[in-house]
Amino acid sequence: MGQTLFDKVWQQHVVKENDDGSMLLYIDRHLVHEVTSPQAFEGLRLAGRKPWKISATVATPDHNVPTTDRALGITDVVSRTQVEALDANCEEFGITEFGMNDIRQGVVHVMGPEQGLILPGMTVVCGDSHTSTHGAFGSIAMGIGTSEVEHVLATQCLIQKKPKVMRISVNGALPAGITGKDVALFIIGKIGTAGGTGYALEFAGEAIMALSMEGRMSLCNMAIEAGARCGMVAVDDATISYVKDRPYSPKAEEWQKAEAMWRELYSDADARFDAELVYNASEIVPQVSWGTSPEMVLPVTASIPDLATAKDEVQREGWSRALAYMGLKENTPIAEISIDKVFIGSCTNGRIEDFRAAAAVVKGKKVAANVKLALAVPGSGLVKQQAEAEGLDLIFTEAGFEWREPGCSMCLAMNADRLEPGERCASTSNRNFEGRQGMGGRTHLVSPAMAAAAGIAGHFVDIRDWS
Amino acid sequence: MQPFTTLNGLVAPMDRANVDTDAIIPKQFLKSIKRTGYGPFLFDEWRYEDRGEPEMDCTNRPKRADFVLNQPRYQGAQILLARENFGCGSSREHAPWAILDCGFTCVIAPSFADIFYNNCFKNGILPIVLDDAIVDQLFKECAAAEGYALNVDLDAQTVSTPLGQSFSFDIDAFRKHCLLNGLDDIGLTLQDSDAISSYEADRKQAAPWLF
Numbered sequence: 001m002g003q004t005l006f007d008k009v010w011q012q013h014v015v016k017e018n019d020d021g022s023m024l025l026y027i028d029r030h031l032v033h034e035v036t037s038p039q040a041f042e043g044l045r046l047a048g049r050k051p052w053k054i055s056a057t058v059a060t061p062d063h064n065v066p067t068t069d070r071a072l073g074i075t076d077v078v079s080r081t082q083v084e085a086l087d088a089n090c091e092e093f094g095i096t097e098f099g100m101n102d103i104r105q106g107v108v109h110v111m112g113p114e115q116g117l118i119l120p121g122m123t124v125v126c127g128d129s130h131t132s133t134h135g136a137f138g139s140i141a142m143g144i145g146t147s148e149v150e151h152v153l154a155t156q157c158l159i160q161k162k163p164k165v166m167r168i169s170v171n172g173a174l175p176a177g178i179t180g181k182d183v184a185l186f187i188i189g190k191i192g193t194a195g196g197t198g199y200a201l202e203f204a205g206e207a208i209m210a211l212s213m214e215g216r217m218s219l220c221n222m223a224i225e226a227g228a229r230c231g232m233v234a235v236d237d238a239t240i241s242y243v244k245d246r247p248y249s250p251k252a253e254e255w256q257k258a259e260a261m262w263r264e265l266y267s268d269a270d271a272r273f274d275a276e277l278v279y280n281a282s283e284i285v286p287q288v289s290w291g292t293s294p295e296m297v298l299p300v301t302a303s304i305p306d307l308a309t310a311k312d313e314v315q316r317e318g319w320s321r322a323l324a325y326m327g328l329k330e331n332t333p334i335a336e337i338s339i340d341k342v343f344i345g346s347c348t349n350g351r352i353e354d355f356r357a358a359a360a361v362v363k364g365k366k367v368a369a370n371v372k373l374a375l376a377v378p379g380s381g382l383v384k385q386q387a388e389a390e391g392l393d394l395i396f397t398e399a400g401f402e403w404r405e406p407g408c409s410m411c412l413a414m415n416a417d418r419l420e421p422g423e424r425c426a427s428t429s430n431r432n433f434e435g436r437q438g439m440g441g442r443t444h445l446v447s448p449a450m451a452a453a454a455g456i457a458g459h460f461v462d463i464r465d466w467s
Numbered sequence: 468m469q470p471f472t473t474l475n476g477l478v479a480p481m482d483r484a485n486v487d488t489d490a491i492i493p494k495q496f497l498k499s500i501k502r503t504g505y506g507p508f509l510f511d512e513w514r515y516e517d518r519g520e521p522e523m524d525c526t527n528r529p530k531r532a533d534f535v536l537n538q539p540r541y542q543g544a545q546i547l548l549a550r551e552n553f554g555c556g557s558s559r560e561h562a563p564w565a566i567l568d569c570g571f572t573c574v575i576a577p578s579f580a581d582i583f584y585n586n587c588f589k590n591g592i593l594p595i596v597l598d599d600a601i602v603d604q605l606f607k608e609c610a611a612a613e614g615y616a617l618n619v620d621l622d623a624q625t626v627s628t629p630l631g632q633s634f635s636f637d638i639d640a641f642r643k644h645c646l647l648n649g650l651d652d653i654g655l656t657l658q659d660s661d662a663i664s665s666y667e668a669d670r671k672q673a674a675p676w677l678f
């Protein structure tokens with residue numbers, strides 16, 4: 001019987017199988033940021049341990065860095081302490097770090113692929129749930145907790161049980177205006193935030209394979225929001241050409257050898273999956289989340305649900321609490337919801353194609369009068385540089401957006417960028433939990449073009465009708 | 468890590484589905500570089516009227532009287548009873564650190580998010596999965612009886628109610644072993660150093676660009 005993509009990569013990384021079926025899994029790449037690592041480095045120090053393989057680990061600060069003028073440093077003392085702790089730990093343990101003022105600095109999940117640190121068939125971990133992003137390269141990429149960060153630093157391995165594998169196929173061609181983000185939200189809307197729990201997901205089908213690498217990253221990024229620890233896409237020409245000639249990708253003869261191996265990374269035709277779901281691309285409409293969980297999501301053409309249509313008491317309770325928090329009424333058409341802020345950025349949608357798509361929408365237009373703040377925050381210094389070379393920054397600023405320095409920014413509001421209580425935001429990030437973008441803040445998850453259009457119109461609009 | 472063997476503990480009910488780690492410990496507390504001190508900020512936005520900040524003294528902060536952990540009858544609870552998909556969202560280990568720091572060493576729910584579930588074991592917290600219907604029953608019993616406590620026996624893999632009803636739960640043998648003995652799994656993995664090195668030697672042949 002054939003193997004799944006997941007099985008192929010997994011099998012190549014098993015160091016040892018324990019009696020109870022758990023396995024010691026070798027980790028090729030470890031990305032580190034300032035929030036989830038200080039206690040892990042502290043643990044190493046206390047136990048007198050050294051990192052097992054220093055070259056596997058690369059760090060960058062992202063969550064706490066200011067997106068305004070970096071020359072001023074970080075004014076918030078607590079944030080500064082954490083970023084300085086990362087600098088000091090990397091220095092002490094000899095780990096490569098792209099510091100706050102390095103052009104390569106950025107959100108870890110933008111920086112990693114950009115540098116060629118993420119290669120097909122790798123196992124990748126990071127103390128961050130959105131590590132699932134890197135599955136776009138046909139790698140097994142998982143978010144881990146701080147104790148596991150310490151475990152991987154010390155041993156280059158993780159103790160893991162093999163998850164089940166679910167294939168989600170999206171067949172046919174995506175309609176114009178539908179992005180990887182819409183596909184992700186659509187799937188989560190269907191299977192729920194626990195639909196993927198216990199599974200590794202493989203995204204397949206024509207619509208998925210037609211996505212660019214950046215589109216695949218947006219999709220895999222949100223696999224975690226479906227409860228799965230990782231999401232993957234098979235390797236094809238798009239993967240290979242994205243990886244080629246990146247600073248950390250193999251060169252010359254090693255490249256030949258690597259490419260030959262990577263070309264094997266797909267699920268065999270007769271591979272068996274523990275679960276399979278199939279959707280049709282033509283049914284996907286631009287998505288807008290309306291509640292406080294990514295599964296509370298609807299097509300832009302729909303209206304806020306009626307509580308009477310909830311499937312059970314627990315869901316009705318959840319919906320009713322979400323409506324109260326979001327300040328929304330049942331049966332309101334999504335297109336009538338007006339917004340206060342716009343955020344374009346994050347590890348889901350902070351890459352160059354995202355800014356191109358958003359810039360195409362705002363070009364020559366102005367942000368609506370009711371929109372107090374529209375932020376465009378590149379995912380990395382290199383994305384920023386590229387966007388500026390293309391003149392996108394000017395398109396944004398002329399439209400009334402603020403063009404910022406790279407980082408996580410208002411995706412989770414650990415720095416100064418945040419929503420005030422009651423403010424409503426069209427956001428390209430990945431989580432709409434209560435308080436995620438600031439205490440009392442109300443988040444609607446959308447694609448970059450949809451966020452940009454909402455910023456111009458002042459309320460949600462169907463990007464398919466945009467002119 | 469503290470071993471977990473048996474526990475007879477007061478139960479606090481957290482009656483919401485999909486409780487995420489942002490709710491368990493809001494992001495401003497992630498700026499700390501320590502492992503402890505998160506207890507007073509557990510469920511901060513639900514627990515207090517004002518916005519909490521790291522290092523703040525919580526004794527005089529205005530509390531939301533209706534929030535479960537603020538009710539006198541649940542003071543000193545050691546078992547958190549929860550609904551489906553508890554701990555979803557971010558991988559922050561600050562979530563189990565806050566739960567532990569607040570005195571809980573066991574969480575019972577119909578299902579957990581993967582990373583959170585895993586993080587619990589690393590900190591001596593036992594996450595127990597019980598059937599939806601059983602969890603529902605426990606919620607009802609807990610609401611009905613003040614001082615409601617459950618007896619958890621990890622070795623026997625059982626949860627027993629005050630009325631003597633007993634439910635068994637599943638747990639991975641390795642995790643159980645580590646929890647019962649309070650073992651640090653880094654030390655255990657390092658016992659396999661030779662296996663790791665020989666794996667690396669083979670892998671270096673097959674995929675030299677990874678080294």
Ligand code: SF4
Nearest residue numbers: 130346347408411412
């Ligand atoms: S951009 Fe948002 S989701 Fe991504 S790593 Fe940063 S905080 Fe996490």
